[in-house]
Amino acid sequence: MFQHEIEDAVTNHVKTGLERFIKDPPSELNEARLGLLMNQASIDPQYRYACDRIAERFPGQLVALFSPQHGFWGEEQANMIESDHSLSGPLNIPVHSLYSETRRPTKEMLAEIDFLIVDLQDVGTRVYTFIWTLLECMKACAEHGVHVLVLDRPNPLGGEIAEGPMLQSEYVSFVGGAEIPLRHGLTIGEFAKWMNKSKSINAELTIVPMQGWNRSMFFQETNLPWAVPSPNMPRLETAIVYPGQVLLEGTNLSEGRGTTQPFELCGAPWLNAEEFCQEVSRIEHPGFVLRPIRFRPTFDKWKDQACEGVSIHVTDPQAARSVMLTVSIIEAACRLAPNDFQWLAPPYEYETVLPPIDILFGNSDLRTELKSAKRLDEPALNNLVELDTAAWWNSVSESLLY
Incomplete structure (x- = not known):
């Protein structure tokens, strides 16, 4: 696609947290040391990587990158196929894998930074581990005095529909770190805000919301480019x-x-x-x-x-x-x-x-x-997936940004 075609394609689109952050960053970031949790789907509407945009906007201040499951480039398959720590060639800064021997930033990793910026494209499902990596980051940052700054992105499934069942507390794991439905209807920024309060994490948290997104929007209505957030999420x-x-x-x-x-x-x-x-x-x-x-x-x-x-x-x-x-x-x-x-x-x-x-x-x-091999009728199947949607939306209502 030629550059003028890219520019034409993004003149009327939802503004992500990344775009708004680059245009008008908080003044507290002046001279701060920055870390960034992202992967290869963390792009702007012109297909430029978040790390490049932030390094350009804050020369010399981006000192570390962090990657979620599947690795920085989304190369690794699922289920305990870990990613190595590495070095970002173009920026010459470390890339700390948070799907390795650790799924939480260590004290040594966080000692490098004052702010951890998070820019990840979630897919709105409890089992998708990016939100649990964010949760682990928030816990670690709260413990070690690092400010968390989440750049919000669309929930590709919109923000009006939730589907059950709700996770029961005895089944908490890395594919479900809190009691939420299978399809939760939150953006990653809303999730961070809700977790920070409901789990009493008390991280110093800033969320840069989107502009132009509303809860009825599926991803194709945002006019944003879809970049594959993990190897088996192509479309x-x-x-x-x-x-x-x-x-x-x-x-x-x-x-x-x-x-x-x-x-x-x-x-x-x-x-x-x-x-x-x-x-x-x-x-x-x-x-x-x-x-x-x-x-x-x-x-x-x-x-x-x-x-x-x-x-x-x-x-x-x-x-x-x-x-x-x-x-x-x-x-x-x-x-x-x-x-x-x-x-x-x-x-x-x-x-x-x-x-x-x-x-x-x-x-x-x-x-x-x-x-048993007995056929279950429709009411029985509905009972298995039943969710008290009113209770769910009520529980997160104070954390909704849109």
Whole structure:
């Protein structure tokens, strides 16, 4: 894309916290030593990296970078595939990996800086670990007297819809560090504000909000560029199905890793695609169209084996409820192939005791309810994913920025 085309494409867009920060930074940052938590999706509308913009705006003050799961460049796959600490070639400053032997900044890392700036593109799902890396940063910064400054970005799923279930406290892990729904409806700035108060972290916290974003907006309405925030989140449609489809990581169903459509495809070698699609579709799933499909993953589950299953097409993002869809998918697979379907055993994301499906779902109900091959009707499935949305929004109301 030529430069003038880029400029034309971004004349009418939501202003991210990064843009507003660069234009009008807080005066307290004058001569402060700065750290920045980001990855390769931390870009401005002209596709420039946050680290380059901040280094240019504050010459000599950006002294350290920090990276979340998947690494600074988003190279690493999921589930305990750690990233090494490194050096940023262009800036010649350290890159501290917060998905390594530590998932919290150490005292030595924070001794280098006065402010930790956070600019990450979250995807609005409890299981996505970026918000828990932020939480660990806030705790460490509160302990060591470092100011946290969060540059807000859109929740790609909008800010009006939440989907359950709520995480129960006994299932807290690195894919769920607090009692929130699977799809939470918060921006990363709102999450930081709420966590800081509700968990009594008491970090010195500043949030730079967006301009022009409202809660009804899905990402495509922001006119911002989509950069892949992690290896298996290539498209906005992926983010829309992810709150539900990530549950497949607790099963032996392929969630489409090893294909060009992760989370938008799912299946296994022991399913019949037509029968499976028909069973999942016996309950209406507004906002989605399913079709039977065959695919062959090149890595991860069922590598190099032909799988049959379903392809998920998002037809109406506002109507789509992926958690209910995926619970229907798991129920059908469990019932149609009771001798082949399995719940995976730990470890999963540093949890070595609890079943992965339990920490993903937030409780053990899904696993225990599907022990038999008996068909669950729609009310029973709805009961599994039920969320008291009024209570959730009431609990976070004072932290909403938009």
